[in-house]
Amino acid sequence: MTNKYMYFIANWKMFGGLNSLNSLHKVMKFFKTFNKNKLIKIIYCPPSTLIRPMSKKLKKSNIEVGAQNCHQQSSYGAFTGSVNSAMLKNVGARYVIIGHSENRQSGETNKLINLKIKSALKAGLKVIFCIGETSIEKRKKITKQVLVKQVKLGLHKIKYNKNLVIAYEPVWSIGTGMIPKSKELFETIDFVKKKIKNCKVLYGGSVSPKNINELKLIKNIDGYLIGGASQDPKKFIDIIKKTYS
Ligand code: PGA
Secondary structure (H helix, E strand, O other): OOOOOEEEEEEOOOOOOHHHHHHHHHHHHHHHHHOOOOOEEEEEEOOHHHHHHHHHHOOOOOOEEEEOOOEOOOOOOOOOOOOEHHHHHHOOOOEEEEOOHHHHHOOOOHHHHHHHHHHHHHHOOEEEEEEOOOHHHHHOOOHHHHHHHHHHHHOOOOOOOOOEEEEEOOHHHOOOOOOOOHHHHHHHHHHHHHHOOOOOEEEEOOOOOOOHHHHOOOOOOOEEEEOHHHHOHHHHHHHHHHHOO
């Protein structure tokens, strides 16, 4: 059993309506008894529309709520369709995912990500900062260079602090069922930890009840960012249970 703080972050992406909140009961019930004597953080990142009702529902539990992205400007402004970090905090978010590859793919640059991280920290949100290489970059064997660039530019003029966690998510492993080889994953996480002193690094990409027994043996991982499997409470609970079994 692991004896360090572990994060289990549910990334619901663009899935879920009000009725999806019913699935939280199972997880709340489970966590109430399971988290005794364990250092676990469970954070749900639903679509923005569900942040308020979800945080109300989870109020009496130790489960926290986060958002999946934010605008880079911390004050109000004429940006149709956007939501800033202060607004997310106002409705109950305590965390925000920034730099997810699905947003990088639709044009989010390292520079923009840097501005978003700064504004989120300024608003008092904790940041889950995603980095990761594409399959082409992996094939070219430039993963380390890619990660260094993402970290350097993403955290430009930001001192690493306890309000930041890194999520290493190889783009090729997201939603594909593929995960990196254990040795490779250990080395990559170790590499990131050496670049950013004292940082927590999570792994994300196809985490499931099927591969968690393999992943949990990689001792430098501080938790998981879970997409698909987090929408099913049974699978999500299973992942947490197996991590500690
Ligand atoms: P996945 O997504 O678990 O469905 O691969 C992870 C993520 O995108 O954060």
